[in-house]
Amino acid sequence: MSELTELSQDAPSGSDELAVDMSVDLGGGHRLPNPLMTASGCAANGKELHRFFDVADLGAFVTKSVMADPRSGRGTPRMAETPSGMLNSIGLQGPGIDAFVEEDLPWLQSVGARVLPSIAGSSSTEYAHVAARLRASRAFESVVGVEVNISCPNVANRGLVFACDPLASAKVIALVREQLPRHIPVFAKLSPDVTDITAIAAACVKAGADGLTMINTLLGMVIDTDRLRPQLGGVTGGLSGPGIRPVAVRAIWQVRQAMFEGRIPTVPIIGVGGVRTGRDALELVAAGASAIQVGTVVFNDPSAPVRVLRELSDLLADRGFERFTDAVAVAHGR
Amino acid sequence: MSELTELSQDAPSGSDELAVDMSVDLGGGHRLPNPLMTASGCAANGKELHRFFDVADLGAFVTKSVMADPRSGRGTPRMAETPSGMLNSIGLQGPGIDAFVEEDLPWLQSVGARVLPSIAGSSSTEYAHVAARLRASRAFESVVGVEVNISCPNVANRGLVFACDPLASAKVIALVREQLPRHIPVFAKLSPDVTDITAIAAACVKAGADGLTMINTLLGMVIDTDRLRPQLGGVTGGLSGPGIRPVAVRAIWQVRQAMFEGRIPTVPIIGVGGVRTGRDALELVAAGASAIQVGTVVFNDPSAPVRVLRELSDLLADRGFERFTDAVAVAHGR
Amino acid sequence: MTERAMRARVTQEVAEVIATRRVGAYQHITLVAPGVAELARPGQFVALAVGDDTSGNLLRRSFSIHKVSPSGTYGGTVEIVVSAVGAGTRWIVERAPHDTIDVVGPLGKAFPLPTEPVACVLVGGGYGSAPLFWLAGELRARGCHVEMVLGAASEDRLFGVVEARRSCDGVTVTTDDGSAGQQGWVSDPLPEIIERTRASVAYACGPMGMLESVTRVAQAHGAVAQVAVEESMACGVGVCMTCVMPVVGADDRTRMVRSCVEGPVFRGDRVRWDAFEGRHARVPDDCVGAPKVGGH
Amino acid sequence: MTERAMRARVTQEVAEVIATRRVGAYQHITLVAPGVAELARPGQFVALAVGDDTSGNLLRRSFSIHKVSPSGTYGGTVEIVVSAVGAGTRWIVERAPHDTIDVVGPLGKAFPLPTEPVACVLVGGGYGSAPLFWLAGELRARGCHVEMVLGAASEDRLFGVVEARRSCDGVTVTTDDGSAGQQGWVSDPLPEIIERTRASVAYACGPMGMLESVTRVAQAHGAVAQVAVEESMACGVGVCMTCVMPVVGADDRTRMVRSCVEGPVFRGDRVRWDAFEGRHARVPDDCVGAPKVGGH
Numbered sequence A, B: 001m002s003e004l005t006e007l008s009q010d011a012p013s014g015s016d017e018l019a020v021d022m023s024v025d026l027g028g029g030h031r032l033p034n035p036l037m038t039a040s041g042c043a044a045n046g047k048e049l050h051r052f053f054d055v056a057d058l059g060a061f062v063t064k065s066v067m068a069d070p071r072s073g074r075g076t077p078r079m080a081e082t083p084s085g086m087l088n089s090i091g092l093q094g095p096g097i098d099a100f101v102e103e104d105l106p107w108l109q110s111v112g113a114r115v116l117p118s119i120a121g122s123s124s125t126e127y128a129h130v131a132a133r134l135r136a137s138r139a140f141e142s143v144v145g146v147e148v149n150i151s152c153p154n155v156a157n158r159g160l161v162f163a164c165d166p167l168a169s170a171k172v173i174a175l176v177r178e179q180l181p182r183h184i185p186v187f188a189k190l191s192p193d194v195t196d197i198t199a200i201a202a203a204c205v206k207a208g209a210d211g212l213t214m215i216n217t218l219l220g221m222v223i224d225t226d227r228l229r230p231q232l233g234g235v236t237g238g239l240s241g242p243g244i245r246p247v248a249v250r251a252i253w254q255v256r257q258a259m260f261e262g263r264i265p266t267v268p269i270i271g272v273g274g275v276r277t278g279r280d281a282l283e284l285v286a287a288g289a290s291a292i293q294v295g296t297v298v299f300n301d302p303s304a305p306v307r308v309l310r311e312l313s314d315l316l317a318d319r320g321f322e323r324f325t326d327a328v329a330v331a332h333g334r
Numbered sequence C, D: 001m002t003e004r005a006m007r008a009r010v011t012q013e014v015a016e017v018i019a020t021r022r023v024g025a026y027q028h029i030t031l032v033a034p035g036v037a038e039l040a041r042p043g044q045f046v047a048l049a050v051g052d053d054t055s056g057n058l059l060r061r062s063f064s065i066h067k068v069s070p071s072g073t074y075g076g077t078v079e080i081v082v083s084a085v086g087a088g089t090r091w092i093v094e095r096a097p098h099d100t101i102d103v104v105g106p107l108g109k110a111f112p113l114p115t116e117p118v119a120c121v122l123v124g125g126g127y128g129s130a131p132l133f134w135l136a137g138e139l140r141a142r143g144c145h146v147e148m149v150l151g152a153a154s155e156d157r158l159f160g161v162v163e164a165r166r167s168c169d170g171v172t173v174t175t176d177d178g179s180a181g182q183q184g185w186v187s188d189p190l191p192e193i194i195e196r197t198r199a200s201v202a203y204a205c206g207p208m209g210m211l212e213s214v215t216r217v218a219q220a221h222g223a224v225a226q227v228a229v230e231e232s233m234a235c236g237v238g239v240c241m242t243c244v245m246p247v248v249g250a251d252d253r254t255r256m257v258r259s260c261v262e263g264p265v266f267r268g269d270r271v272r273w274d275a276f277e278g279r280h281a282r283v284p285d286d287c288v289g290a291p292k293v294g295g296h
């Protein structure tokens, strides 16, 4: 608490001075003060960014996808810069769910953060196990939802990524949904690397997803032209950053359109992909996102999520909005 | 011819002074002096760029995709700039195949260009008709191959793009292949917007494609955040430029890998997607491309294709290559 | 300039900024670009690259050529007038003397000049007046009587009032808010000027809405309108087909034509103004190759 | 600096370049960054953004802090020494005085200082010597005997030989090509220096191969190596997990640790040098969470 008290002497925190009612409810009755979030894997588990801004100022803090056991991740190099973006192949390095619920989650709770843990697995039962362990955490009160990263290789299916297959995705979501109390919304995080993202979205919602997060990285590759071999230790990697934003906007638009047309039940969408400024966030919101995650741009500007919140709120005020939620999906039917 | 004579008084043309043997054979016994090409739709049909460099200096000139009838294309705006790229929705505006074979192709032949016409259609029979008409052209001698743009909406299948469906793609390729003489290689131009690009590649090669061009644009969207509506008249559009290069490299790598593994017969790949410099071209080449197209970057630098040729040849020389073809796919198995 | 550039009447060069100064709401920039300066005609434009190799802004930005000086202390120079509205124009106006900018030009068709010494009215909206002073000079050199109308939202968005007085036989200024000249639009004084001077041509450059009114007024009073349009352009050199607009051809048929190579100057009565709506232009149903019902 | 930055001992500020000069193959740049200057310790680094809003280079570039002056005419300054190798470093070395660069820092762990006045050897390869002069000053202030070895491929790639002579008790120079000092590697004179001075610590900064040799030589001669590594970093602040390397912990188990927050300074004998191969580092089989056979 002393840390929080101290904080109030800092410059007034983002949300106090916002001109627009930025609050949003993504399900389960958790009213978030604003729609800004970190993106999984781009913010570690909170302590590091808390040096730059108060992580409790975010709508929610999204943690690095956690699996059952500790994982070393892949060898290096794990990154390559690309035009207006980057490629990464971390290989889901992490401490495992036990360490996460014993150390990371309680710390986030101690600073007053609302947490959206991201979970992952190599099999649908691993996802279920991680969800169950999370539920049993003493810090579970800080959890406002669970994001399920289904862009993981499925060992049971020759390493094909769950998110590329509607059946595999649905199975994971159904099992995770069973492990968690009703008031904890489950978000399926979709991959854009599919022929028809609305088919995967529909399968996830049908299986019990209370919301969708879009998009994960695009599969990409960089070749080291000095040594003429793949630059990443893991050969291919995930492409992220502003360069892919038009793909995120399109994916959100298509899925939201399918909801308007009744092809998918309407659930909230968390938008992510290439957000650098409030203007970028507004693009995703107008396409249909009810919340916004800032990923790669944090590497450029560690306090980007709170900056984007301020910029977004100012833009909404300029455009005469009184409530953030009125801007969600506003570009449809114009 | 007088124009060509005049040209020889210009600065010596690209290929004369290259340190490396840049020639390449993409099938049909047409030995191209070098692997650099324009990209369809990013160079019109030659006259415009011929003001900046001699289009006969290119390995081949790829024309704007042509359909059976004249087409007005879509309303405007047709473009949006994006980080390290752009979005376009032209809607295949063009004069139709009759005007193309009567005016554009003869002009290209008159300046000595080797031509890779790109053809398109709304049905597989339209593709076949366009190919047949092309074959009957008096300027057909200038044609070194035909590129089949299968990223068109298929009217017979609710506007689903041919390139998203292996069967529809195969049908188009088979019909086009029938219309053209054996010595004219047919290249299927693939879309990256699919779950498994190797499946589409395999279907096309099985249906008779003598080569593959990868990649077409990614489906994207930009929202005008002032008016809060889609920025393009056509709502969604194609994303291109350096921002998507890692996707092109990955697609080429995956398909080439499938060829090495015997899952697809080995045919030449023409690489396209985000090439700005010789270094970028080398990335695509090392991943498996036997030729390189420069698209969006021409809008930044109208003489980019010949500049990239020079840069690529210098880089190959630096790295000790004597022949361009030795660098093709060199990054595999390193 | 290479022989090819000479023959092609277009070139690409790395231009040094030698002067840049604020003029009202705009930045007036002088570039050393001898190749462009030698080839350009009034009404043509240049396309400037934004940023260096690290730039994420790939597309060039287009600007009317305000003035050229084919030779001088620095070699030939080209002047432009820039309104900073987005990332690219902001970058351009921030360039300091000695910075360089990559320039392609001259591009597009110039204003057609009358063969007889007829009276002309030149109408400029905002920075749209930039190319008109040079045009005025050429017209007067041919013995034409030249009057100019300059209009803008407010005084700071007028460009070149002093220069207009120097280079024309008559100048009228309008502003929407009345902060300079008469309050109103450029189309308000236009009928009187055309009638009084018996102008045969009205040249105009400015926003689309203004070009449409100038065309309408000119037509109503027996003058031909020659308008320089401004469409979103990705390439500026005729290869991308993004800058199209519906224009009626000599065969009376409407086509979606490229404003970068077949324009930016069009005869006003050829433009299908009915197809424009805000920043959008529809494809008219009677356009060559227009989508058929149920078709593409 | 906000109270948060103070407490967090890290800040982000827009720094003005006040001096930049060529030194051999490098650019020595002085930035006004009072927040960083106040908080930094030798061995820490700063992460600089590349370009402005239009930049397509999103990731920051890391540089060892060469020197800080917590106060002065311009407020506190931070100095760095940059070798231009790619797009980002080229942009940075091209900045002129009064240009600004966005800086985050200080980042990472500083060199641990001995509590007793022991003898120390400082080894710098190329621009790796940049952080060592400041370290030397701090060590001598504690009564340590300090010798330095500077090595590089050739004379122009040595940094700070004159400064070394001023700030140390002994200086040895080596170059691969013999263009300055003795021909050979920094590891050649090292055994003699450690033995002669009875050094307990060898501090080193430079390429990985050099750090490995320094570690080996130090260990063989009874000294502890403290090495500052340089891994590809996307964020520099501990959130992305790209900068990891295999390091043995206090529990004797190897983990892939983040060199930006748990480094860049590591005890040499803790680094799993066996896992490095060129620019790649494998995950050792005995690493915590290493992929099991047939596993991920």
Ligand SMILES: Cc1cc2nc3c(=O)[nH]c(=O)nc-3n(C[C@H](O)[C@H](O)[C@H](O)COP(=O)(O)OP(=O)(O)OC[C@H]3O[C@@H](n4cnc5c(N)ncnc54)[C@H](O)[C@@H]3O)c2cc1C
Pocket (backbone or CB within 6 Å): B080, B081, C045, C059, C060, C061, C062, C063, C064, C065, C080, C081, C082, C083, C084, C085, C086, C087, C088, C089, C090, C127, C130, C229, C230, C231, C232, C233, C234, C264
């Ligand atoms: C023939 C012609 C002459 C012009 N002359 C002038 C002039 O003399 N002075 C002046 O200030 N402006 C002029 N413009 C407009 C100027 O090109 C745009 O304001 C500028 O491109 C906007 O770039 P931006 O990066 O600031 O804006 P952004 O909105 O960030 O631009 C995004 C993209 O849209 C394109 N774009 C946006 N607006 C326009 C536009 N109006 N016209 C063309 N492309 C656009 C840009 O080129 C860029 O690719 C002219 C445009 C044309 C076509």
Ligand SMILES: Cc1cc2nc3c(=O)[nH]c(=O)nc-3n(C[C@H](O)[C@H](O)[C@H](O)COP(=O)(O)OP(=O)(O)OC[C@H]3O[C@@H](n4cnc5c(N)ncnc54)[C@H](O)[C@@H]3O)c2cc1C
Pocket (backbone or CB within 6 Å): A080, A081, D045, D059, D060, D061, D062, D063, D064, D065, D080, D081, D082, D083, D084, D085, D086, D087, D088, D089, D090, D127, D130, D229, D230, D231, D232, D233, D234, D264
């Ligand atoms: C802790 C630390 C201290 C450093 N100190 C110095 C110094 O004092 N002086 C100096 O000249 N250089 C130093 N470097 C190296 C410097 O960061 C790289 O040379 C620089 O990042 C290369 O950027 P670029 O754009 O020129 O190269 P590019 O190859 O274009 O960079 C592409 C990407 O790879 C990353 N990258 C490439 N090489 C390195 C590298 N060696 N280390 C980290 N990231 C890299 C870049 O950050 C960028 O994201 C240091 C690196 C680290 C990690």
Ligand SMILES: Cc1cc2nc3c(=O)[nH]c(=O)nc-3n(C[C@H](O)[C@H](O)[C@H](O)COP(=O)(O)O)c2cc1C
Pocket (backbone or CB within 6 Å): A039, A040, A041, A042, A064, A065, A088, A090, A092, A118, A149, A189, A215, A216, A217, A238, A239, A240, A241, A242, A244, A272, A273, A274, A275, A293, A294, A295, A296, A297, D240, D241
């Ligand atoms: C270094 C890095 C690590 C990531 N790790 C994860 C992860 O563990 N789980 C996940 O769901 N997404 C992960 N992502 C994807 C991001 O959460 C996000 O979906 C993607 O990067 C697009 O957003 P951006 O463009 O804002 O970065 C990672 C992205 C990056 C760049």
Ligand SMILES: Cc1cc2nc3c(=O)[nH]c(=O)nc-3n(C[C@H](O)[C@H](O)[C@H](O)COP(=O)(O)O)c2cc1C
Pocket (backbone or CB within 6 Å): B039, B040, B041, B042, B064, B065, B088, B090, B092, B118, B149, B189, B215, B216, B217, B238, B239, B240, B241, B242, B244, B272, B273, B274, B275, B293, B294, B295, B296, B297, C240, C241
């Ligand atoms: C304005 C524009 C128009 C295009 N038109 C076509 C086309 O007609 N046919 C086609 O096959 N590809 C078309 N493309 C796709 C390009 O040929 C190319 O595949 C793609 O843009 C990726 O390459 P790039 O990043 O180098 O532009 C077009 C691209 C752009 C930007």
Ligand code: FES
Pocket (backbone or CB within 6 Å): C232, C233, C234, C235, C236, C237, C238, C239, C240, C241, C242, C243, C244, C258, C259, C260, C261
């Ligand atoms: S701007 Fe590209 S064709 Fe006109």
Ligand code: FES
Pocket (backbone or CB within 6 Å): D232, D233, D234, D235, D236, D237, D238, D239, D240, D241, D242, D243, D244, D258, D259, D260, D261
């Ligand atoms: S550089 Fe991101 S964790 Fe170290």
